[in-house]
Amino acid sequence: MRAIRCNQYGPPESLTVEDLPDLQPKAGEVVIDVRAASVNFPDVLIIENKYQFKPPLPFTPGSEVAGVVRAVGEGVTQLQPGARVVAFTGSGGFAEQVAAPVSSCVPLEDDVDFALAAAFQLAYGTSHHAVVDRAALRAGETMLVLGAAGGVGLAAVQIGKALGARVIAAASTDDKLAVCVEHGADATINYTRDDLRERIKTLTDGRGPDVIYDPVGGIYAEPAFRSIGWRGRYLVVGFANGEIPKLPLNLALLKGASIVGVFWGDFAKREPERDAAGFKELMGWIKQGKLRPYVSARYPLADTGRALRDMVERRVTGKIVIEP
Incomplete structure (x- = not known):
C-alpha cells in the first residue's frame, strides 16, 4: 500500500x-x-513537532478517515469486512x-459520502464540545467566532445557529465571510480591514x-477578549496563528468572564458517554x-503536502480531504 511518511520533523514539503x-x-x-x-x-503541527500528540518517527500523519473495512482482528464481532465506517485514528490516515481500534469506528449508512x-468527526465534535458542553451557549445569546471560515469555525457557526444563538463570523477575507453567511452567520467582521473592537x-x-x-490565537485574542460581555465565556480551541497569546487576567476579573479550555480528544477518551450523546445530537x-458539512477541495494522496x-x-475554507 502507499502511504505518506514523516521521516523527520519539518514542513509539508518534507513528507514522502x-x-x-x-x-x-x-x-x-x-x-x-x-x-x-x-x-x-x-496535522500540520504534528509533522513539525509542535503538537501535544507526538507519534514516534517515522509515522504516517492523518487522524480522521472514512472507508471500507478490509479485515478484522481477533475478538472483533461488531464489524465485518465490507462495512462502511468513519474512524478517528490519531495518526496513519x-x-x-x-488500522484502527474497533471502538473508534462508527458505522456509515450507504448513502453517506465518504x-x-x-470531514465531520473532529471539526463538529470539537465545536459541539466547545459550544454546547463548555460554553453552554443558549438561544438568544451572541457568539463571536474567530477563524470562522475554517473547519472547526464553520462547524461552530452552524452549531450556534442550531442552538438559536446570534452568530458573528470573523475571518480574513470577504470571500471567506461569504461562505460563513451561506452557512448561517448573522453578521461578519473582516479583521484584516475592520477595527476588531469597534x-x-x-x-x-x-x-x-x-x-x-x-x-x-495570536494578535486577535486580546482585543477580542477585551470586548467580551459580562459573564462571557472565552473558548480556547487552538492556535492556528502559531502564537499562543498571553491574556491579562485582570480582564477576566473586570468582566466576570471565564477562560475555558477545549480539548475534544481527551474529552472523548475521558467522557465517552457524553461524547456519544453529543454525536447523537449532531x-x-x-x-x-441544521448542519451542512462543507468540503471545499479534494486532493489525491500524492498531493498531501500541497493540501497541508x-x-x-x-487558503482553505471549510474542510479539505485526501482521497487515496
Whole structure:
C-alpha cells in the first residue's frame, strides 16, 4: 500500500510517498481501506513537532478517515469486512490503508459520502464540545467566532445557529465571510480591514458577545477578549496563528468572564458517554438540515503536502480531504 511518511520533523514539503506492506489487524482492531481522510490543522503541527500528540518517527500523519473495512482482528464481532465506517485514528490516515481500534469506528449508512463523513468527526465534535458542553451557549445569546471560515469555525457557526444563538463570523477575507453567511452567520467582521473592537462594539450594541470561540490565537485574542460581555465565556480551541497569546487576567476579573479550555480528544477518551450523546445530537441536526458539512477541495494522496501547505497559508475554507 502507499502511504505518506514523516521521516523527520519539518514542513509539508518534507513528507514522502512510500510503498509499505499491507496492514494486518491486531486483536480488537480493524484495517480500513481509506476512501477519504480529513486534513486538520493539528496535522500540520504534528509533522513539525509542535503538537501535544507526538507519534514516534517515522509515522504516517492523518487522524480522521472514512472507508471500507478490509479485515478484522481477533475478538472483533461488531464489524465485518465490507462495512462502511468513519474512524478517528490519531495518526496513519494519509494512506491507502489504516488500522484502527474497533471502538473508534462508527458505522456509515450507504448513502453517506465518504469525504463528508471524514470531514465531520473532529471539526463538529470539537465545536459541539466547545459550544454546547463548555460554553453552554443558549438561544438568544451572541457568539463571536474567530477563524470562522475554517473547519472547526464553520462547524461552530452552524452549531450556534442550531442552538438559536446570534452568530458573528470573523475571518480574513470577504470571500471567506461569504461562505460563513451561506452557512448561517448573522453578521461578519473582516479583521484584516475592520477595527476588531469597534466592529464588535457596533454589532453587539456595546454589550459584547456572550461567547467567543477562538481556534486562532495570536494578535486577535486580546482585543477580542477585551470586548467580551459580562459573564462571557472565552473558548480556547487552538492556535492556528502559531502564537499562543498571553491574556491579562485582570480582564477576566473586570468582566466576570471565564477562560475555558477545549480539548475534544481527551474529552472523548475521558467522557465517552457524553461524547456519544453529543454525536447523537449532531446526527439529529444533520437529518433536520441544521448542519451542512462543507468540503471545499479534494486532493489525491500524492498531493498531501500541497493540501497541508494550503492549510498553513490559510487558503482553505471549510474542510479539505485526501482521497487515496
